Amino acid sequence: MSTLKPNKVLRKKVTRRRVLIGLGTTAGVLVVGVPLALNAGRPALVEYVVENGTGPQEAPFNPDLWFEVTASGITFYAPKMEMGQGIHTALAQIAAEELEVKPEQLTVKQADTARGYAGGTMFTFGSNSVNALYTPLREAAATLRELLREEAARQLGVPAKNLTAAGGQFFIAGRRDTLSYGKVVEGKQGEWTLPDKPARLKARKDFKRIGRAMPRVDFRDKVMGLSSYGYDARVDGMLYGAVARPPRYGATLAAATAGGASAQPGVSKVVIDLKANFAGVVADSRTRARNAVKKLDLRWEGGTNVNQAEIDAQVRAGAGVVVRRRGNVGAALKQGTRIEAEYSTPLVAHAHLEPLAALAQVAPGKNGKIEVWTATQYPQKVMDDIHAALGKDREILLHPTQLGGGFGRKAGQTAAVEATRLSAATGRPVHVGWTREEDLQQAFFRPPSHHILRGSVSSEGRILGVEQFTASGDIIWPASMPEFVKDTIGFDPGGVLGLFMPYDIPAYHVTNRREALPVPTGFWRGLGVFPNTFAVESFADELAHAAKMDPLDFRLNNLPDTEDGQRLRAVLEQAAKRAGWRTPPPAGRARGIACGLDVNTASAQVAEVSVENGQIRVHRMSVAVDPGMVINPQGAKMQAEGSVVMGLSSTLHEVLTVKDGMIESANFDTYPLLTLRETPQIDVDLLESGDTPYGMGEPIIGPVGAAVANAVFALTGKRLRDLPMRL
Amino acid sequence: MNVTVNVNGKPYTRDVEARTLLVHFLREDLLLTGTHVGCDTSQCGACTVHVNGEAVKSCTVLAVQADGMDVKTIEGMGTPGDLHPLQTGFWEKHGLQCGYCTPGMIMASAELLKHNANPSEEEIRYHLEGNYCRCTGYHNIVKAVQHAAEIMAQGGQSGQAADD
Ligand code: FES
Numbered sequence: 014m015s016t017l018k019p020n021k022v023l024r025k026k027v028t029r030r031r032v033l034i035g036l037g038t039t040a041g042v043l044v045v046g047v048p049l050a051l052n053a054g055r056p057a058l059v060e061y062v063v064e065n066g067t068g069p070q071e072a073p074f075n076p077d078l079w080f081e082v083t084a085s086g087i088t089f090y091a092p093k094m095e096m097g098q099g100i101h102t103a104l105a106q107i108a109a110e111e112l113e114v115k116p117e118q119l120t121v122k123q124a125d126t127a128r129g130y131a132g133g134t135m136f137t138f139g140s141n142s143v144n145a146l147y148t149p150l151r152e153a154a155a156t157l158r159e160l161l162r163e164e165a166a167r168q169l170g171v172p173a174k175n176l177t178a179a180g181g182q183f184f185i186a187g188r189r190d191t192l193s194y195g196k197v198v199e200g201k202q203g204e205w206t207l208p209d210k211p212a213r214l215k216a217r218k219d220f221k222r223i224g225r226a227m228p229r230v231d232f233r234d235k236v237m238g239l240s241s242y243g244y245d246a247r248v249d250g251m252l253y254g255a256v257a258r259p260p261r262y263g264a265t266l267a268a269a270t271a272g273g274a275s276a277q278p279g280v281s282k283v284v285i286d287l288k289a290n291f292a293g294v295v296a297d298s299r300t301r302a303r304n305a306v307k308k309l310d311l312r313w314e315g316g317t318n319v320n321q322a323e324i325d326a327q328v329r330a331g332a333g334v335v336v337r338r339r340g341n342v343g344a345a346l347k348q349g350t351r352i353e354a355e356y357s358t359p360l361v362a363h364a365h366l367e368p369l370a371a372l373a374q375v376a377p378g379k380n381g382k383i384e385v386w387t388a389t390q391y392p393q394k395v396m397d398d399i400h401a402a403l404g405k406d407r408e409i410l411l412h413p414t415q416l417g418g419g420f421g422r423k424a425g426q427t428a429a430v431e432a433t434r435l436s437a438a439t440g441r442p443v444h445v446g447w448t449r450e451e452d453l454q455q456a457f458f459r460p461p462s463h464h465i466l467r468g469s470v471s472s473e474g475r476i477l478g479v480e481q482f483t484a485s486g487d488i489i490w491p492a493s494m495p496e497f498v499k500d501t502i503g504f505d506p507g508g509v510l511g512l513f514m515p516y517d518i519p520a521y522h523v524t525n526r527r528e529a530l531p532v533p534t535g536f537w538r539g540l541g542v543f544p545n546t547f548a549v550e551s552f553a554d555e556l557a558h559a560a561k562m563d564p565l566d567f568r569l570n571n572l573p574d575t576e577d578g579q580r581l582r583a584v585l586e587q588a589a590k591r592a593g594w595r596t597p598p599p600a601g602r603a604r605g606i607a608c609g610l611d612v613n614t615a616s617a618q619v620a621e622v623s624v625e626n627g628q629i630r631v632h633r634m635s636v637a638v639d640p641g642m643v644i645n646p647q648g649a650k651m652q653a654e655g656s657v658v659m660g661l662s663s664t665l666h667e668v669l670t671v672k673d674g675m676i677e678s679a680n681f682d683t684y685p686l687l688t689l690r691e692t693p694q695i696d697v698d699l700l701e702s703g704d705t706p707y708g709m710g711e712p713i714i715g716p717v718g719a720a721v722a723n724a725v726f727a728l729t730g731k732r733l734r735d736l737p738m739r740l
Numbered sequence: 741m742n743v744t745v746n747v748n749g750k751p752y753t754r755d756v757e758a759r760t761l762l763v764h765f766l767r768e769d770l771l772l773t774g775t776h777v778g779c780d781t782s783q784c785g786a787c788t789v790h791v792n793g794e795a796v797k798s799c800t801v802l803a804v805q806a807d808g809m810d811v812k813t814i815e816g817m818g819t820p821g822d823l824h825p826l827q828t829g830f831w832e833k834h835g836l837q838c839g840y841c842t843p844g845m846i847m848a849s850a851e852l853l854k855h856n857a858n859p860s861e862e863e864i865r866y867h868l869e870g871n872y873c874r875c876t877g878y879h880n881i882v883k884a885v886q887h888a889a890e891i892m893a894q895g896g897q898s899g900q901a902a903d904d
């Protein structure tokens with residue numbers, strides 16, 4: 014689309030967090046691009062103004078936020094990936110609020126890497142999309158609105174203050190006619206200039222879109238089967254690729270020949286690159302490619318032969334780096350009632366429903382341009398990996414597709430690199446779609462964790478001291494980072510999430526330790542939040558019972574009188590109220606409570622469970638969440654519900670084991686997920702404690718496991734300290 | 741080998757290999773990518789379509805087995821102006837998030853509603869047990885199917901979704 018070409022930079026300056034903007038115009042179209050720069054921990058805005066004529070290469074930054082205004086409406090190019098979390102809708106309603114347009118006047122499209130900054134804003138992770146973009150997006154949209162208002166005033170010959178923006182048009186004081194945004198753009202002659210004054214943002218009391226449910230922008234296509242995922246990417250003349258997989262983690266390809274693969278029907282190319290440990294086949298159908306790849310003659314060498322018992326032995330809490338040291342814990346543990354407990358969580362998979370997949374088209378020549386369509390949370394990582402594989406001088410245009418789930422696994426996209434290699438070797442567009450077996454085994458996983466906690470409580474139910482040791486496989490540290498650096502630091506920052514008990518503990522020592530496992534480990538929804546919260550909130554419950562106190566009262570009794578403490582108190586009380594905590598549960602059932610704070614979002618949950626035929630059955634989950642401020646209550650609730658289901662699945666079912674250097678499960682038959690039938694009633698209450706929206710994608714998964722464990726204890730007297738739970 | 745499959749009311753003849761699964765036939769030969777693949781092995785339900793009116797996981801059927809049969813996919817369920825009640829139901833009741841499981845959920849639910857116009861929550865849960873969803877809290881899916889049943893009871897095909 015030629016109208017989207019940004020233009021030459023006229024002037025550029027970093028302003029004090031003030032707006033914007035790249036303006037590019039052709040007749041009847043206004044294009045506004047806003048680059049964000051990281052400044053003081055939050056995106057600040059960098060101003061640059063452009064003139065017609067040249068391409069995006071000259072922009073100092075790729076714009077992060079793109080708007081296109083025409084007579085038919087406004088298009089917003091969303092710089093975040095839609096993986097079901099509803100981010101395109103949330104961003105649209107934030108933009109629509111300040112733009113003063115109706116939702117249906119705003120079309121949301123996924124930004125590709127020509128319209129977005131792949132390295133920064135596009136990385137969709139850490140529940141931070143709304144939090145990071147809330148203010149910049151409002152500022153950008155408000156500035157666009159004011160730009161249009163000033164131009165409308167000029168065209169109408171009235172003062173700008175006489176114009177009221179609503180529903181995508183300007184109402185003129187004392188007149189009956191209106192002027193639509195589209196007409197303003199159509200009637201514009203010459204260059205646009207930014208208003209001198211920064212645009213005023215709307216007051217929260219005037220919000221019409223933020224804080225309310227809004228139709229999901231992605232649902233119509235999704236219910237019709239029209240939405241395109243990485244697995245669905247198609248172009249004319251495309252072929253299908255399949256890639257050989259090592260039998261053990263870390264194995265290298267010592268020798269490879271085409272073997273019988275070339276002679277298989279439909280095979281157009283066998284691609285072998287020993288240095289890259291790569292052997293793949295391109296054929297005219299996926300079935301044929303997958304069949305042919307089995308006929309390659311390969312010799313894999315080395316790698317790990319590790320078995321599960323060795324991994325269990327390796328991930329043991331104990332020595333490590335002290336990440337919190339408060340008070341004299343040795344003395345504190347000599348007082349009051351002292352308890353000690355050990356917990357563990359296993360290796361698990363993401364099990365997003367769409368396996369890894371990508372389509373790549375590589376233009377001929379050493380520096381031929383590469384075009385990729387793929388489901389990824391992190392375009393820059395995919396582009397870096399492709400550059401590393403095929404040469405760093407190549408231009409890459411990456412089209413992010415819809416993601417059929419992400420959960421951290423799609424921070425990379427190996428299938429995209431594979432498709433690119435195969436396309437470069439054949440000169441044809443090639444699609445690679447992994448099988449479930451590949452997706453489950455050739456992955457990285459949530460690392461196993463092990464926790465030892467010792468603590469003491471006073472007879473008044475106050476926590477006197479806690480000594481906590483945690484070990485986890487690596488989460489954030491990339492494989493490429495030198496081991497000595499990781500060892501020097503000694504712990505993995507991802508393992509710290511959810512690690513600290515939120516209570517007022519006079520003596521509190523926490524020691525954390527990382528383990529580099531022979532099995533790939535990495536990002537999984539919330540990083541350390543689920544494993545750590547399971548351990549610390551189970552232990553909080555054990556302390557409550559040691560103090561012979563109601564677990565809710567015990568928590569309220571020990572929360573600090575800080576803002577976080579108050580927010581946790583509020584969600585605990587709300588979840589308890591919803592669950593009927595102070596009333597007896599139905600016969601044969603019991604309740605457990607747990608809470609947590611992650612990415613500034615406070616949440617608490619009450620699980621109501623029974624045991625049927627020796628199986629734990631969860632009947633109800635009552636969830637209260639305070640994400641600071643809610644953009645879309647419907648979307649926020651859905652995120653909470655989904656987190657509960659994923660958390661329950663982890664609590665009750667999911668575990669991977671390793672044998673001879675490979676994950677044993679190859680599919681859902683041995684890696685079952687929670688089903689619809691097992692899913693409890695889930696009630697979600699949203700609380701708002703401020704004017705800043707925090708994250709909703711991950712925090713709620715934290716307390717799920719502990720809430721269930723605590724309920725099972727209340728029911729059976731049996732303390733289940735290892736996940737998944739087995740009675 | 742040549743097969744002719746009637747898909748969404750139109751006959752398609754293609755030369756396919758005997759071992760080609762129906763799901764790949766639909767997605768690669770006919771470019772009907774609304775039917776998704778989650779496992780290739782009959783365990784997730786993402787690929788559910790109708791074959792001669794019965795819900796079938798299309799990764800369990802060979803294309804050649806569907807020769808001469810009527811196949812209905814999500815693309816044949818409704819049009820933008822005239823959505824199937826289940827499509828409206830899933831949209832309005834937020835029975836999805838990433839949407840990857842949705843076509844399979846809708847096709848599986850359609851079979852249920854064919855045999856049971858007013859299923860209870862328990863019946864819906866039982867019927868959809870073979871369909872995994874990794875994103876939602878699942879119970880909006882139950883509400884979506886119930887909502888669709890209501891629309892159908894009122895004799896309606898409803899075209900527009902409006903959020904609550
Ligand atoms: S792809 Fe057919 S059931 Fe999963």
Ligand code: FES
Pocket residue numbers: 097366417418836837838839840841842872873874875876
């Ligand atoms: S909505 Fe993502 S798998 Fe169901």
